[in-house]
Amino acid sequence: MSSVAPADLPVGENLGSIEAAERSEYGSKTARVKKRLTSRTATIISLIIAVLWTIPTFGLLVSSFRPAELIRTTGWWTIFQNPGFTLDNYRDVLFSTSSASPQLGSYIVNSIAIALIATLIPLVFASMAAYAFAWIRFKWVNWLFIFVFALQIIPLQMALVPLLQIFSTWLRPMQAWLHDLVPIIPEQNYLPLWLAHSMFALPLAIFLLHNFISEIPSDVIEAARVDGATHGQIFFRIVLPLATPALASFAIFQFIWVWNDLLVALIFSGGTQDVAPLTQRLAEMVGTRGQDWQRLTAAAFISIVIPLGVFFGLQRYFVRGLLAGSTKG
Amino acid sequence: MTTADLLGKLLQVVMGLAVFAAVVGLLIFFIDKAPKKGRDYWQLGLFLLPAMLFIAIGLVYPAIRTSLLAFQDSSGDWTLDNFVWTFTQPAAIRTLINTIIWVLLVPTISTAVGLAYAVFIDKSRGERYYKVILFMPIAISFVGAGVIWRFVYEYRGGDREQIGLLNALVVAAGGEPVQWLQTDPINTFLLIVVMIWIQTGFAMVLLSAAIKGVPTEQIEAAQLDGTNGWQRFLNVTVPGIRGALVVVLTTISIATLKVFDIVRTMTAGNFNTSVIANEMYTQAFRASEVGRGSALALILFVLVLPIVVYNVNVLRKQREIR
Numbered sequence: 001m002s003s004v005a006p007a008d009l010p011v012g013e014n015l016g017s018i019e020a021a022e023r024s025e026y027g028s029k030t031a032r033v034k035k036r037l038t039s040r041t042a043t044i045i046s047l048i049i050a051v052l053w054t055i056p057t058f059g060l061l062v063s064s065f066r067p068a069e070l071i072r073t074t075g076w077w078t079i080f081q082n083p084g085f086t087l088d089n090y091r092d093v094l095f096s097t098s099s100a101s102p103q104l105g106s107y108i109v110n111s112i113a114i115a116l117i118a119t120l121i122p123l124v125f126a127s128m129a130a131y132a133f134a135w136i137r138f139k140w141v142n143w144l145f146i147f148v149f150a151l152q153i154i155p156l157q158m159a160l161v162p163l164l165q166i167f168s169t170w171l172r173p174m175q176a177w178l179h180d181l182v183p184i185i186p187e188q189n190y191l192p193l194w195l196a197h198s199m200f201a202l203p204l205a206i207f208l209l210h211n212f213i214s215e216i217p218s219d220v221i222e223a224a225r226v227d228g229a230t231h232g233q234i235f236f237r238i239v240l241p242l243a244t245p246a247l248a249s250f251a252i253f254q255f256i257w258v259w260n261d262l263l264v265a266l267i268f269s270g271g272t273q274d275v276a277p278l279t280q281r282l283a284e285m286v287g288t289r290g291q292d293w294q295r296l297t298a299a300a301f302i303s304i305v306i307p308l309g310v311f312f313g314l315q316r317y318f319v320r321g322l323l324a325g326s327t328k329g
Numbered sequence: 330m331t332t333a334d335l336l337g338k339l340l341q342v343v344m345g346l347a348v349f350a351a352v353v354g355l356l357i358f359f360i361d362k363a364p365k366k367g368r369d370y371w372q373l374g375l376f377l378l379p380a381m382l383f384i385a386i387g388l389v390y391p392a393i394r395t396s397l398l399a400f401q402d403s404s405g406d407w408t409l410d411n412f413v414w415t416f417t418q419p420a421a422i423r424t425l426i427n428t429i430i431w432v433l434l435v436p437t438i439s440t441a442v443g444l445a446y447a448v449f450i451d452k453s454r455g456e457r458y459y460k461v462i463l464f465m466p467i468a469i470s471f472v473g474a475g476v477i478w479r480f481v482y483e484y485r486g487g488d489r490e491q492i493g494l495l496n497a498l499v500v501a502a503g504g505e506p507v508q509w510l511q512t513d514p515i516n517t518f519l520l521i522v523v524m525i526w527i528q529t530g531f532a533m534v535l536l537s538a539a540i541k542g543v544p545t546e547q548i549e550a551a552q553l554d555g556t557n558g559w560q561r562f563l564n565v566t567v568p569g570i571r572g573a574l575v576v577v578l579t580t581i582s583i584a585t586l587k588v589f590d591i592v593r594t595m596t597a598g599n600f601n602t603s604v605i606a607n608e609m610y611t612q613a614f615r616a617s618e619v620g621r622g623s624a625l626a627l628i629l630f631v632l633v634l635p636i637v638v639y640n641v642n643v644l645r646k647q648r649e650i651r
Contacts, residue, residue, distance in 0.1 A: 039558075042449040049446050050462045053526065056477045057465070059494060063480065075492050106334060113342050117349070124353055125380045132376035136369060144377075148384060153637040154392050155587055157609050157626040161398065161619055162391035184337035194345065199387025202380050231372045232361040260470030262590040267614060274334070279472045283594050286476060293480065293492070300476040304469045311468035312461075 064089055064301045068294035089298035102285055102299055104278065111277040111303075113190055114265075115258040118197035119251050125198070126205035127213070127247065131239050133206070134214035135221055136231070145210070151203040159200070160267055167192045167268065186274040193275065196268050197258050205250055212246035213239060252314055256307045278303040352379070392630075398623035411624035423601050424608045427517050428632075431588065431604055435524045436581040440574065442525070443532030448562065451540055460537065464530035471527070475594030478523045482509040513601040520602055523591050528584065532577045539573030540566060572643060579640040586632055605629050 063076045067084045074082045093104050133145045171192055179187040216239065224234050240247070262279045269275040271284070282303050285296060356375055363371035402408045415421045443463075450459040466474060483493030484506055491497040496506040510516050543566055551561045567574075589606040596602045598611055605625050613622025 043453065046446055046449040046453075046459060049442065050459055053463050053466070053529070055494070056481050056526070057469070060477045060480055071492065073492075074490055075494070075497050077494070077497070106338075109335065109338050113338055117342065117345050120346075121349060124349075125383065128356075128376045129380035132373050136373045136376065138369075138373060141373065144381075148380075151384065151388055153630075153633060154388055155606075155626065155629050155633055157587070157606060158395045158630055159388055159391035160626075161613050161623060162394035163387060166386065166391075182337075182340065184333050185341055186334075186337060190338075190341050190345065195383075196387065199383045202384050203388070206380060230361040231376070232357040235376075236357070256468065260472075262470070262472050262593065263610070266593075266610070274337075279470050279590075282476065283472050283590075286472075286479065286594050287597065290479070293483070296476055297480065300473050304473040307468040307470065308465070311465070 060297050061301060063293060064297035066294075071293045071297070089294045090302070093295050093299045093302065102281060102295060103273065104281065104299060104302060106273045107276060107278045107281040108302070110190075110273075110275055111259055111279075111306075114193050114197070114275075114277055115255050117190070117194045118201075118258045119254045121194060121198040122201040122205045122254060123247060123251055126202055126250075127209050127240065127243065128235065129202075129206050130209035130213045131231075131235050133210050134216075135234075135239075145206075148203050149207050152207065156200060156263060160263075163196060163199075164267055167195075171195075186272075188270040188272055188274045190275060192268040193265065193277075196264050197261070200264070201254055201257070205254070208250055209243065209246055213243050216242050252310060256310055259307055395623045395626050398619055399627045401620055403618075403620065408620075411620040414621055415624055415628065420603075421608070424603045424605060427602065428586065428604045430517060431521055431524070432582055432585050432632075434518075434521050435528060435585040436578045439525050439528040439581055440532045440536075440577050443529045443577070444536050444574075446529070447533045447537035447540055448566070451537065460530075460534060463533050466527045467530050469527070471588075471590030472594050474523055474527055475591050478519075478526070479510070479595055482519060484508045484510075510596050510602075511600050516596060516600055516602050520591055520595055523595070524585060524588055528581045532581065535573055535577050536570060539570035543569035575643045576640065579636050579643075582636050583633055586629060586636075605632075 059076050062079060063071050065085055065087070066076065066079070067086045067088065070082050070084045093102050095105065097103065129148075133141060175187055175189055175191060178185055178189065220238060220242075221234060224238055229237070259277070260279060261277075262283055265277050265280045266283075269277070269280060271280065273281075276284075278299075282296075282299055285292070285299060289295065356379065360372050360375045363375070399411055400407055400409065402410060415425070446459075446463060450456050453459070469477070481494045482496075483491075484496055485491050485493070486506075491500055491506055493509075495509060500506055507515075509519050547565050547569070548561055551565050556564070587606050588604060589610065592598055592602060592604055592607040593610070598604075598607045603611070605628060609622050609625035609629065612618040612625060
């Protein structure tokens with residue numbers, strides 16, 4: 001789900017369908033009986049595909065725990081002939097302070113810092129806009145909504161050059177000023193990445209959250225209006241709590257998207273360990289130390305472990321909200 | 330990372346949160362204190378303000394500016410040179426051809442494999458685990474996937490033992506090891522494999538849900554008519570999931586047109602593997618050829634546009650039928 005903003009929309013839907021599939025898995029008995037009769041070749045082919053799809057990741061995982069010398073000289077599939085287990089690779093990429101090691105610690109902090117706030121900003125701004133689009137009625141607002149929806153088709157690449165120019169004109173002086181004021185904040189800071197990710201996420205976020213928020217029963221909103229609640233109160237006390245599933249789903253989705261991003265980071269981060277996220281560091285390691293497999297395997301696994309954890313751990317939650325938000329017409 | 334560095338980073342996050350909270354708080358304050366006259370306008374405007382401001386600065390203005398830059402040379406004069414370059418230089422033409430190969434192969438193969446897999450595992454025992462296995466790569470970053478597959482394609486010269494799986498298989502079959510990523514044109518296809526590896530799970534999950542939506546009565550009726558499994562698949566299942574097929578194909582096509590990270594990580598576009606999105610980055614941000622980069626971005630947009638329009642149309646029609 002990494003590199004495409006608008007096209008990523010159905011990822012939510014399809015995660016949704018995993019659950020739908022689970023539900024229907026134990027559907028009718030006749031269906032199950034029929035299944036027993038389907039050909040054995042089908043089972044064998046699907047087994048082969050499943051194994052093919054797993055082997056590359058598995059090889060990487062196994063290798064990351066093998067001593068450097070063994071990785072260099074033998075294939076990971078010979079692990080039983082050439083046994084060896086070590087955590088040195090992880091220790092090296094994470095904690096070693098030697099200049100040759102990738103020192104991933106600060107990049108992990110960067111990835112977390114970038115992803116957290118670049119998730120929070122579009123989440124709040126998009127839900128505010130979605131609320132206005134759904135519940136404050138004016139003629140031209142619908143056209144504005146359609147326009148925002150249509151913006152999803154603009155590829156990221158269309159925005160990069162001018163946005164970088166805007167940032168270096170307006171944001172750079174501010175960053176320099178902040179650095180003078182608080183010296184421990186480096187001159188390159190997270191601000192451009194936070195803003196860029198938030199900007200690019202908004203059209204999709206508004207669209208998804210609007211689908212959900214516009215479904216809140218109008219009785220609820222109108223009752224609150226009659227009781228004299230302001231829009232601000234309704235938004236915080238009624239809309240946000242009711243939209244929690246959609247908010248959580250979008251948050252998880254956006255978090256993984258930002259975490260996995262390379263393009264935006266390459267352009268707006270400056271590439272130093274003050275700002276650059278894990279993906280950028282990993283890509284850089286491939287470029288400069290493409291043969292250091294003991295480091296590459298461990299570093300790659302570190303960079304994919306958080307998205308995988310989110311994927312396995314929060315699948316259900318992810319699923320429910322986005323399904324509700326996106327299959328609805 | 331020194332303690333001061335970490336402290337600086339934490340401070341940035343805390344300050345970021347504080348400023349953001351202040352902005353939102355201020356907005357809500359003004360929303361609730363809006364003047365009586367034209368109150369709804371005020372409130373609507375303030376609710377929309379931050380998002381619209383971000384979209385205007387981050388998307389609308391840049392998109393317009395990029396479109397103009399594509400038709401300018403470095404001194405700002407109007408010209409078509411950027412497009413002439415794109416369609417005449419051998420390297421640039423190769424980029425376009427590669428992109429076409431990508432967009433022809435990735436959507437079709439991912440969808441075909443995903444569909445076959447979805448049909449085969451449908452209602453079988455352990456369907457859930459089968460699905461998770463194929464779907465997992467979607468959570469992995471393209472950079473991570475790039476490293477995973479570079480390891481598979483790794484080459485060892487001389488008589489040394491191969492540590493890359495692909496070359497090990499070649500050697501085991503009696504062949505000579507190949508420098509896969511440096512060998513044109515096979516390298517482009519090997520990069521495409523990575524994208525297929527990622528996208529197949531996506532296709533599979535979407536199609537699997539669609540297959541479960543095909544009414545069992547139709548399939549049973551076809552069964553009573555004495556059709557075999559293949560005929561039922563072609564004449565009942567496929568028509569029943571046409572909408573989902575279109576969505577899957579178009580979505581993967583768009584993602585493929587914009588593929589950047591995989592090429593960047595695995596070959597950086599060298600050895601004739603570049604694609605539009607990668608070339609756009611290289612030209613605009615490495616070679617300082619902003620005009621050429623903008624032209625490539627515009628081409629990308631023009632390529633994506635009809636697919637999206639088609640996709641939206643199909644979705645709308647489906648909705649009308651329902």
